Amino acid sequence: MTTLVLLSDLVFESNDKLDQRIRSLFDSEQPSIGYIPSSSDPERIYFEHTRRYYNQIGTDNIQYYDLDLEYEESTFGAIFECDAIHLSGGNTYYFLSLLQKRNVLGLLRSYVNSGGILIGVSAGSILMTPTIEIAGYGEDADENDVGLVDMKALGLVKFEFALHWDGSEDTLNSLREYTRINRTTVYACQDGGGVVIDGESVELYGNVRLVDYRESRSDHE
Template sequence: MKNMLLMSGSKYQNTPYLEHTQDWLKHFLGNAHIKVAFIPYAGVSRTFDAYEQLVQNALGGLNNIEIISVHRSKKHSDIIEQADAIAVGGGNTYCLLKLLYENQLLDIIREKVLAGMPYFGWSAGANIAGASIMTTNDMPITYPPSFAALNLFPHQINPHFISGKMAGHNGESREERLAEFLIINPEATVYALPEGTALHIQGNNATVLGQSDILQFSKNMQMHTFAPNSTFQY
């Protein structure tokens, strides 16, 4: 059974890196000692070594997990084969997906998660769990072979969702951009994750975590909201 924790971002308000996720992760990963394969590909502004260290430091309070970046092996899939869980960090979604294709990790991740291996990701790491990356907020600074992603959650995810426009901003709001996506892709469904929220996926059920509603948008921007701690089938 699929077991995934898809988090909007690495920070919430003024909290330190990944601090607001700690209780979620304790519940999600349990108490047994586990080895976590970390995928750092989205971290354009830092080296893989530095990204691995950042996550190790941030989650150091979870004494039962050992985090090892996939770049520690010449064949990146070997780290996943030896792991008990998979973590995918945030950053640029296009870079993340491009390197997942280049290192031939999409199939192995999909296979492992469908077999029950826990998967957790934040921001870009949540976005790629969906059907495609077409509802990312990032600029296409590089070109993956396809926008098709893991499709473990067979819908679209929009992390870091913020409703409305800031004063003085004349560009499109997030709702307007998602409306454009749904005009071109009217059969799709988008789940918008505000800051400080997450979806815990267990099989075909999803539970809302955090302090805010998660929003579902479908054709013609029909909206449905899911309250914190509620569970729904997707």
């Protein structure tokens, strides 16, 4: 059964229902979480922020697994024994290029298909979708500094994910155009909200809006 959590951002004063739902996904009283940064975090600044979040919801066993400068092939495989894997935020293009370089995409798919929980924040959430193209869309687009050509991501869900939605109708209209051009479906999510996939169910928490190309198409007809 597929179990995924897609978050726009990691906000401490966020959504109690969402936090409780994430905690309820674990069978273990003390689940282990493997953290993959989007790029090396030598000072562990972002890792510590994430660790504090999990501590707040009652989970203490968080381990750091680098795919970048500190990558160790011999020890990285242990992450797939964790109850959940956390994909951090950052530059989506760079993150995907690391997953491709280390041949981790297929391993992550197998992990989820075998019952592992995958939790993404920002870029990490986009990586669960079919493509990261939306990361280059809009005012706050990521820069493709690595010259990434293959935008195919994990494809664990059929929709795309728009981060840090400002709540405005203008942004939704822009996303409607995006879905119409790309014939896709997008969930726009404000910070503090998220989408939980539990088997066949899609659960929305916080301010999340569905933008579907079929509706956008009908607007133009």
